[in-house]
Amino acid sequence: xxxxxxxxxxxxxxxxxxxxxxxxxxxxxxxxxxxxxxxxxxxxxxxxxxxxxxxxxxxxxxxxxxxxxxxxxxxxxxxxxxxxxxxxxxxxxxxxxxxxxxxxxxxxxxxxxxxxxxxxxxxxxxxxxxxxxxxxxxxxxxxxxxxxxxxxxxxxxxxxxxxxxxxxxxxxxxxxxxxxxxxxxxxxxxxxxxxxxxxxxxxxxxxxxxxxxxxxxxxxxxxxxxxxxxxxxxxxxxxxxxxxxxxxxxxxxxxxxxxxxxxxxxxxxxxxxxxxxxx
Amino acid sequence: xxxxxxxxxxxxxxxxxxxxxxxxxxxxxxxxxxxxxxxxxxxxxxxxxxxxxxxxxxxxxxxxxxxxxxxxxxxxxxxxxxxxxxxxxxxxxxxxxxxxxxxxxxxxxxxxxxxxxxxxxxxxxxxxxxxxxxxxxxxxxxxxxxxxxxxxxxxxxxxxxxxxxxxxxxxxxxxxxxxxxxxxxxxx
Numbered sequence: 001x002x003x004x005x006x007x008x009x010x011x012x013x014x015x016x017x018x019x020x021x022x023x024x025x026x027x028x029x030x031x032x033x034x035x036x037x038x039x040x041x042x043x044x045x046x047x048x049x050x051x052x053x054x055x056x057x058x059x060x061x062x063x064x065x066x067x068x069x070x071x072x073x074x075x076x077x078x079x080x081x082x083x084x085x086x087x088x089x090x091x092x093x094x095x096x097x098x099x100x101x102x103x104x105x106x107x108x109x110x111x112x113x114x115x116x117x118x119x120x121x122x123x124x125x126x127x128x129x130x131x132x133x134x135x136x137x138x139x140x141x142x143x144x145x146x147x148x149x150x151x152x153x154x155x156x157x158x159x160x161x162x163x164x165x166x167x168x169x170x171x172x173x174x175x176x177x178x179x180x181x182x183x184x185x186x187x188x189x190x191x192x193x194x195x196x197x198x199x200x201x202x203x204x205x206x207x208x209x210x211x212x213x214x215x216x217x218x219x220x221x222x223x224x225x226x227x228x229x230x231x232x233x234x235x236x237x238x239x240x241x242x243x244x245x246x247x248x249x250x251x252x253x254x255x256x257x258x259x260x261x262x263x264x265x266x267x268x269x270x271x272x273x274x275x276x277x278x279x
Numbered sequence: 280x281x282x283x284x285x286x287x288x289x290x291x292x293x294x295x296x297x298x299x300x301x302x303x304x305x306x307x308x309x310x311x312x313x314x315x316x317x318x319x320x321x322x323x324x325x326x327x328x329x330x331x332x333x334x335x336x337x338x339x340x341x342x343x344x345x346x347x348x349x350x351x352x353x354x355x356x357x358x359x360x361x362x363x364x365x366x367x368x369x370x371x372x373x374x375x376x377x378x379x380x381x382x383x384x385x386x387x388x389x390x391x392x393x394x395x396x397x398x399x400x401x402x403x404x405x406x407x408x409x410x411x412x413x414x415x416x417x418x419x420x421x422x423x424x425x426x427x428x429x430x431x432x433x434x435x436x437x438x439x440x441x442x443x444x445x446x447x448x449x450x451x452x453x454x455x456x457x458x459x460x461x462x463x464x465x466x467x
Contacts, residue, residue, distance in 0.1 A: 012368075034347075034373040036365035036393040041377070079378045084361075166324075220376040223346045223362075230347070252346050252359055252374050 014054035015042055021058050026068060028142065029205045030075060032229040038075065045074035069145055076143040078220065080117040081159070082176075083166035085251050088219070089125060090171045091271040096246050097129050100214055106135040109213045109240065111204060111233075112221035113139035116150030120179075121167075122217060123193045128173040132196060138210065140202035147199050153189035160187050204233040210240045220250035227257065234260045241276040248273045285427070285467045286401030287350070287366075288313055289394045291387030291417070293320040293409030295437025300333060300407070302457045303464070304355055309338040312352040313467065316344075316366065316394065318385045320409070323361035330357045346374045358385035365393035381413045391417025400425035403467065405460060406452075407431045409441025415448040428452035429460060 015038070022028045030038060042054060049070060051057040061067045083089050100106055108126075110119045119139045126132040141147050155163070164176045180187040202210065204221070216237045222230045237247050238260050247264060249272040255261040264274040292299055296319040304315070321327045327343065333355070334341035344356040350370045358364035362374040363385050380386035391404050391414065404421040406414040408431060418428050430452045433439035446452055455463065 034365070034367060034375075036367050036373055036396070037363075037375045037377065039396065040365070040389065040392065077378060078376055079384075080376065223374045223376065227347055250376075252362060254345075257347070 011039075011054060014058070015039060018042065018054055018058040018061070021062055022071075025062055027206065028072065028075075029203065032205065032226050033224050034226055037224060041074045041077065045071055048074075072143050073145055076114075076141070076146060078112075078114045078146075080114055080220065081166060082117045082163035083121045083170045083172075084117070084219070085271075086166045086169035086171075088170075088248065088251070088271045088273075089121060089166075090169075091268040091273055092122075092215075092217075092248065093125055093129065093171050095268050096215065096248075096273065097125075097131065099244075099246075100131060101129075103214060104134065106131065106215075107138065107211060107213045108135055109138045109140070109210055109216045109218075111140055111202070111210075111216060111218040111237070113141050113150050113199075114143075114146050115155075116153055117155075117163075118217060118219060119150055119197065120153060120189055120193060121170075123197065124167070124172070124174070124176070124179055125170075127193075135196055137197045138200060138213075139197055140200050140210070142201065142203045142205075144201065147201065151194065151199050153191075153194065154186050155189075157182055157185050157187055204236060205229060209236055212242045213240050213245055214242055215246045215248065216241060217248040219248065220253070222249065222253045231259050234258045238263050238276065243276060243278050245276045246273060247276065283400065285313060285403050287370075287394065287398050288315045288403045288405065288464070288467075289366075289391055289421075290315060290317045290405045290407060291319075291391065291409070291414040291441075292317070292407035293387075293411060293413065293438065293441055295408035296320070297329065297332070298408075298437060299431070299457060300329075301336060303461060304333050304339065304341065305336040306461050307337065307339050307464065309353075311339050311464075314350045314352055315339075315355040316350070316364065316372070316390060317355055318358045318364060318387045318390045320383050320385070320387075320411075320413070321360050323384060325360060327357070327360050330355075333357075344372045344374070346372070348372045358390065360385075363389045365389060366397040367393075368397050370397060381411060383411070383413050387414035388417035388420075392420045395420040395424040395426055398424075398426065402426035403429065405429045405431070406442055406445040408436035408438050410438040411441055412444040414441055415444040418445045418449045418452060422449050422451060429463070430454050431460065432456050
């Protein structure tokens with residue numbers, strides 16, 4: 001008799017099939033994401049959405065379009081903070097901004113903007129530095145729900161203390177409370193912060209180059225990709241950046257292993273801020 | 280205790296971690312050839328010096344883990360502050376910014392569950408001192424995948440809650456003093 005494979009292996013097959021189904025049916029491509037995290041989140045989704053198996057979840061998501069956003073909510077979850085890693089924003093302020101000042105108009109791309117924390121951090125920083133009015137901020141994500149959250153700019157008050165502390169440590173020149181109204185346990189960020197922001201659906205996996213940017217900030221997004229996909233995204237950033245434009249990554253991300261590393265130089269090494277090499 | 284050769288060790292520790300790990304890691308010989316992957320609960324907003332401190336005392340390599348780093352033997356990898364650390368099926372490490380689990384990022388459960396998937400019966404998981412419940416359900420996943428579960432004797436631990444929670448969830452775990460854990464590791 002043929003040996004029956006262990007249950008774990010069946011789950012791996014189901015996950016592969018579900019990701020393929022998501023791609024074929026909806027063009028959401030998670031197939032080259034780092035699998036350990038995807039697996040964990042699919043298990044969570046299966047359990048909390050009440051399915052006995054990943055296959056049952058797959059059947060539902062194929063036939064019921066209402067299930068898609070719910071599942072994507074699990075797959076795209078990313079928990080950030082405003083001014084996460086204050087030293088990164090301090091380096092942007094003190095070392096990148098002086099270069100950006102020399103341009104009459106600026107384009108900034110926040111790739112994988114998730115709930116908008118990084119976006120608002122940069123808009124506030126640019127306002128403090130007097131650059132906001134000449135800047136267009138492009139905030140992109142694959143998740144419509146994330147884009148809606150980012151566009152709403154509403155965060156629970158229990159997170160504001162951390163945001164405020166981070167902002168102060170990053171060298172903030174104003175008080176974070178200048179930018180939001182608190183009511184009913186929530187802080188709503190001022191809509192004027194969004195006046196120069198374009199929110200857009202964009203996938204680093206399947207979509208193309210975005211436009212000529214002066215700064216691309218993409219923090220803690222690449223860690224969800226496998227190596228080849230990381231390289232694809234870095235290639236996109238390279239082609240989206242103006243000559244001598246800047247690329248900022250997360251504290252534990254780097255271009256060290258990328259095929260594109262030769263196209264960038266370290267600008268602020270310890271903060272993972274790179275500059276596109278001039279031709 | 281393990282059938283076949285162990286392939287990797289994962290360790291979770293919280294309150295009192297530095298003292299406990301200062302007993303374990305420096306005692307391993309330079310020839311120790313298994314990878315050790317460690318989650319210690321550390322503050323999210325500060326640089327961690329754990330790896331550097333322990334490297335200074337140890338004969339094996341001790342590093343803070345990098346994203347997508349291939350896992351090598353004879354090396355202890357520590358989760359960086361404010362990231363989960365996971366093991367991929369191809370035996371590399373990845374980091375994640377998902378939500379905290381039991382208020383912790385890094386989370387011991389997240390590491391143990393992913394390592395159980397990657398190594399199955401080839402995994403040895405050790406829960407050391409700590410004052411919360413993290414690691415208990417991860418240890419259960421290790422046992423379910425056929426791996427070896429070890430818990431530090433709660434009474435001898437600096438903080439007993441974490442080993443106690445692990446034992447409650449995994450009654451078959453081997454309960455050992457730090458010395459016994461060390462002699463066990465010398466023989467794997």
